[in-house]
Amino acid sequence: MEATTAAPFSSCVTPRQNLSSSPSSLLLSRKNLGSANLKFKSPRSLSVRALTLVTLLDYGAGNVCSIRNALRHLGFSIKDVKTPGDILNADRLIFTGVGAFAPAMDENGPGFALLPLLNTIIIYDIIYSNCVFMSVKGLGVIPGTVGRFDSSAGIRVPHIGLNALQVGKDSEILDDVGSRHVYFVHSYRAIPSNENKDWISSTCHYGESFISSIRRGNVHAVQFHPEKSGEVGLSVLRRFLDPQSPSKQKPMEGKASKLAKRVIACLDVRTNDKGDLVVTKGDQYDVREQSNENEVRNLGKPVDLAGQYYKEGADEISFLNITGFRDFPLGDLPMIQVLRYTSENVFVPLTVGGGIRDFTDATGRYYSSLEVAAEYFRSGADKISIGSDAVYAAEEFIKSGVKTGKSSLEQISRVYGNQAVVVSIDPRRVYVNHPDDVPYKVMFSPLFSLLCHGLNEHGPNGEEYAWYQCTVSGGREGRPIGAYELAKAVEELGAGEILLNCIDCDGQGKGFDTDLVKLISDSVGIPVIASSGAGTPEHFSEVFETTNASDALAAGIFHRKEVPIQSVKEHLVEKSIEVRM
Known part of the structure; x- marks a missing residue:
């Protein structure tokens, strides 16, 4: 996800702002409804159908294929949203995120035609993933601030890889995740604050603490990708879709504590x-x-x-x-x-x-x-x-x-x-006699490990320097x-x-x-x-x-x-x- 500035969330719906945000998945059920300064529908009992049919909101951006495959792998059927009524009648709705929110929502983007539908969701059901309400200016549902990770802290941006969560006591769907790694891929993060503390169900540390998931009423949203987190991620989806399902995770000897290699x-x-x-x-x-x-x-x-x-x-x-x-x-x-x-x-x-x-x-x-x-x-x-x-x-x-x-x-x-x-990048070593022989970054060859060439210190003709030439x-x-x-x-x-x-x-x-x-x-x-x-x-x-x-x-x-x-x-x-x- 790419954005250029950090800005506070607003309290109103503001679609079509110039922003970007990260891809993830929203997991939303009608169980345990709560107050969230927005209008919620009353909860209703889940039928047997609710445990086999999942409603998916797909507006054509990002890799929705992965979430579809994960749902089918877990044994659930999928109903695609075509009208606001499909959302209002859904027992379980999943809204997947996108790589960059602004291009998806501009007038030529895949999500632009669905903006009226997105407004309907906000008004009636607050059904959104973090790519929408945990954005720089986006739709502004959750109070707080989003900004790019601070690379000056010595971290690499984007944040790509398997990281550990600090799970709160009211996370529900994350009960099996606390000691395991989940997959993140994003450049921007939502910052924990007093304004949004009641939303936070887990945080993650990457240079600093950021919000990795929220839970408020019938909303579950995650910054990480459960569909790309192996069996641990599948368990998150399973617990959302069927809260009564037993844990299938094996006990783990160690505990995830940081970004893994x-x-x-x-x-x-x-x-x-x-x-x-x-x-x-x-x-x-x-x-x-x-x-x-x-x-x-x-x-x-x-x-x-x-x-x-x-x-x-x-x-x-x-x-x-x-x-x-x-x-x-x-x-x-x-x-x-x-x-x-x-x-x-x-x-x-x-x-x-x-x-x-x-x-x-x-x-x-x-x-x-x-x-x-x-x-x-x-x-x-x-x-x-x-x-x-x-x-x-x-x-x-x-x-x-x-x-x-x-x-x-x-x-x-x-x-x-x-x-x-x-x-x-596909380079090969090219040896030279002097750093001024080429206009590229040159290294002094005795510093090389030279494992691949089996040489002692210098190049094949005694050269003392080398650079790495790129190929196509x-x-x-x-x-x-x-x-x-x-x-x-x-x-x-x-x-x-x-x-x-x-x-x-x-x-x-x-x-x-x-x-x-x-x-x-x-x-x-x-x-x-x-x-x-x-x-x-x-x-x-x-x-x-x-x-x-x-x-x-x-x-x-x-x-x-x-x-x-x-x-x-x-x-x-x-x-x-x-x-x-």
């Missing part, structure tokens, strides 16, 4: 020579077997592997389509189907990347990157990963110093919020921009997260390039995911202990079953690094 499973997906969509893994980006047949390395089916990794404890699944949508991305229906099928049973964040940019098809019809991204969001993606197109946008930005607003990175982050956009087209083409310069530029253009790969270390199993990870994670204020080179659980603890990486990603060691995800997490716990167990 995440272990992410990456699936490189492409068609093999037979035309089948498979998960593969490269060796320095070469995905073909070193054999006479020279066939594409096949490590399994993408949907099956994603489901397996979810069950094994992966905190996120990242799909990278390396076949590439080379001509028309929306024509790659198999990849879209992979997302749809995976999101039906995987309830952690799903990221997809590969070929996301503006396109003109064979008929001459133009498709913007925003349309491409929208299709992926509707198919189950939570975040979009942009690679080559972000490199080109950064080069232009550095050259001109002007943000055009036309790049895929800028378009998608403006509409869906910067937390929905990951930039994938799957590492096949080097560009005149360094990883440091690219990272700084894409942060400025609206990226919310960086996936930092390393061609030199890819597939080597000798460890992450911690010098590269440290260089980038020290230079930006957004989360950085370390990738490429993991071979043992110790490599994960090393990158977390020596750099400011927020998360770490691996592929081959999981695909080949060399290192189970659970073994990585158990090792991190032994090293006193907090993770979701």
